[in-house]
Amino acid sequence: MTRIDHVAGERKTSGVSLQGVNKWFGAVQVLGDIDLDIQSGEFVVFVGPSGCGKSTLLRLIAGLEEVTEGEIRIGGRDVTDADPSDRGIAMVFQTYALYPHMSVAQNMGFGLKVAGRSKQEVTGKVAAAADVLRLTDYLDRRPGQLSGGQRQRVAIGRAIVRDPDVFLFDEPLSNLDAELRVEMRIEISRLHQSLGNTMIYVTHDQTEAMTLADKIVVLRSGRIEQVGSPAELYDDPDNLFVAGFIGSPKMNFLPAEVRGGAIRVAGHPVPDPGLRSRPAEGTKLLLGIRPEHLRLAKPGEPALTVTAQFAEFLGGTTYLYGAVAEGVDCVMEVDRSVDTRQGAVLNVTAMADDIRCFGENGLRLR
């Protein structure tokens, strides 16, 4: 038995299901008609811009906010009105929310103590969790004597010790510096692999979402925009918002028009993306092309002309920022051999399969 198996014990993980969940704060609707199924053992990330309702959704699952309408089930059990402590969840907060007057060991064992578990059991579980999180040397310290990363590990330890069915993370890495964030991200990912619990993670950082998630839920203005694996969202976004939100640097959006039987950007024809229903002549579209999908055109190939404005050299790659036409900017990933001086003109194209078309209403045309 590994160390982590010892912490987790005999586990049956549980899925989470939300049906028709609505949340109103007074007259303001913050979440509307949320239907979501999370499979047992999945790592799901709620992502979206601030104010989109992702934290509220997590708090509804935790039971820290009351559902105005709808139903929440954890492991098949209706927990809509259950107390947070009876839902089989544990939560890690952005601000750590450790008890400042308790030692690390007391912080981690408090939940079990409240549940009336024996002192021996509490000590054992705390020691095992501390071992996993490399906190053994800090068990007697107070949270005030720890660094940000250590505090966050204590918060995670407190969650592990509770042996929950579902872990909830509310932007747990936002208060850490960039280097530590990457380190903790890997640690959380490793924890998920070894514990196998269902984990729900809220973040506004799409990189965190992409790297951690089995499934990403993109939210905007209290509604789910799209649910899917990171690759699905990246390759096959349902709308402009998801296409723009996932991926860094952002997807390029080029205004286009159907003219003379071809889709044209600033008058130049682009490869036919093979839409099932061909848009009528004169239809205005937005073409979405990721920076890494734009490439230099071979001589004689139909191409867009991009005027270079500036370049970011990142070592492995270079991002060239330029303009396709007046007011239409674009970013492309280029080889370091490409001339990226300001004013340089490049002929650029993309594979037809890499071009996504969006209608004027922002929805994807397939």
Add this chain to the structure above:
Amino acid sequence: MSSATMDPAVRAPVRARGRGRIRYHRLLFHVTAVLVALLFLAPIFWVVAASFRTPAESGQPPLPPWPTQGFSIDSYLRLEKFGQSILHYSGNSLFVAVGTAALTIVVSTLAGYGFSRFRFPLKGLVFLLILATIMVPFQSILTPLFLLLAKLGLQNTLIGLVLIYTTLQLPFSVFMMRNAFDAVPREIEEAARIDGVKGVRMLVQVMGPLVLPGVVTVGLFAFLNAWNEFLAALVLLTDQSKFTLPVLMTAVRSGRFGSIDWGAVQAGVTVMMIPCLILFLILQRSYIRGLTAGAVK
């Protein structure tokens, strides 16, 4: 950047002048602090020194304040002989002060928690009303208070006095405790809810230690105010055996043939100061933290 500012030879005098100014400021600061401290310590020294004068000297003009005709504890002995012993009256005062502090802490902690964390109708108005009572001078409601206590059969009892003092102490205390609870991040309470903590346990085990500085401040204020309060005790207590120390002082004051026994008064005041000083010195760290809680994040 000009080359002049880079030249160490030019920069050095500027730095030296800067350091000189800082030293000058520090000196001024310390001199002022010592003078202010002396100003506050002078009356205390005066009272303690004068309490050791001989009976003959105690009635004489107060300059110099210290004993000139020999050291004597006669004033303390006279104080002890008055009525029942000084210990008895100290006991009365202690009962009233501790009772007031305890009751104030309990009520204001519960009220502060409620005002900080629960939503209920007219919350803002009720809180404002509680605070507004600070503006009513309590001397003006002494008569109704007296009548109320009489109706309850609590006039001339120490418990009645505790109730009155607690009432007077509550507006400030509730305000203090609400601020103390407001300063505790909501997430800590939520984490405790997830840990399964509820009700009184939340207040005692999770929130309690976090608002302790506030509790100490409220308790200390209640204790000191109840210990030193004079007017209400004078009006409400008629039985000499129930007197608290401030009332005792007025009774001790009258010496032979209408003269004032300054020696006994000074001795009494010295005795009265001791518990306050001890309590304050023990609790001063928590007390200062309590007063500034929530002032800055």
